Amino acid sequence: MDLREATADDVGSIREVALASLAASYGHAVDETLLSEAVENWYGADDVDEDIADPDTVFPVAVVAGEVVAFAESYVVDRRERVGEIDWLHVHPDHRESGIGSALLERVEDELRDRDVDSIEGKVLVDNEAGTAFYEREGYDLSGERVVDIGGEEFQERLYRKRIGRDGTLREGIYETADGETVYVAFDEGERGSKAPFYVAYADADHESRYGYFCGNCEGTNVAIDTMDAVECLDCENRRKAARWDAAY
Known part of the structure; x- marks a missing residue:
């Protein structure tokens, strides 16, 4: 398994991994049509190209036998402290439980630490039990929970946070x-x-x-x-x- 930065040539593979991963994690709770609509909204070719080209975005992919099988996307947000927000961390179902998710997260954390963030955050729907367990296993603390509306349906979302830098003053x-x-x-x-x-x-x-x-x-x-x-x-x-x-x- 190799880790590298995503390129414009990876857009199709990223979309495929995202849909397969979402279906595996949420197929029991979220309608398939909504999942497909979500991928179209979030991972249109132009949007992914823009994100990959954005110097403020951390976008590594994991490659096995020449194929992209996982990816992560995060960026830095300057609030009253400097926060690294993980937008996505997806591993194709055929390659889960192999250490790829942990390796991707470590890569993201290293790059965000180099950008002098105070903490790193990730959001996961409660229905994704594997996702919540993943963050807890990786040393993230549950810092909040809220209701989110997705396509007219309400879901519980958990926010996980790991403080890795200096303490910021939140106001x-x-x-x-x-x-x-x-x-x-x-x-x-x-x-x-x-x-x-x-x-x-x-x-x-x-x-x-x-x-x-x-x-x-x-x-x-x-x-x-x-x-x-x-x-x-x-x-x-x-x-x-x-x-x-x-x-x-």
Whole structure:
């Protein structure tokens, strides 16, 4: 097994691995049509080419006998601390339980550590028992759980985190919306946007009632979310692609 950086020639193989991996992990819980739609949304050829070419993205693949059998994708998000977010870590079902997932994760962690991140995060749906067990086995701590909407269906998602750098100071901001409502912005809960991060905004100081997103580019809350969890600020056109809701297997 060899590890190398992904290239534009790997796009087709990456899509095949993603679909096979998602079907194996979620076929019992998620409709096949939704899985196929998710791969089309997340792994269109142009999108993958763009991600591979992005210098801020870590995108290694694992190759066995000349074929791509696994891949991982992650990037750095500057919140109030510097976080490495793992978007995907997928291993083809025929090559699981062979150490490839652990080797890919180690490669990702090494590259993110070189970029001076404070912690690394991965999100996994609760229905993916192998994925949650993987992160726990690799030394990640469960740091939160939330409900996510995928194609009109609700699923429980777990956030795993490993702190690997200096301790960052996490802060909250209190803002007033254009409608005069007070929101509490959690700067330690952010998602990468095309212009700046989106931060989770809450309607209460205890962070129990979620309000929506706060745009880090224009500092507004006029943010729309579609059924695939794509996010767009309607004031400044800051965008986040449709959410990729599994970062392991």
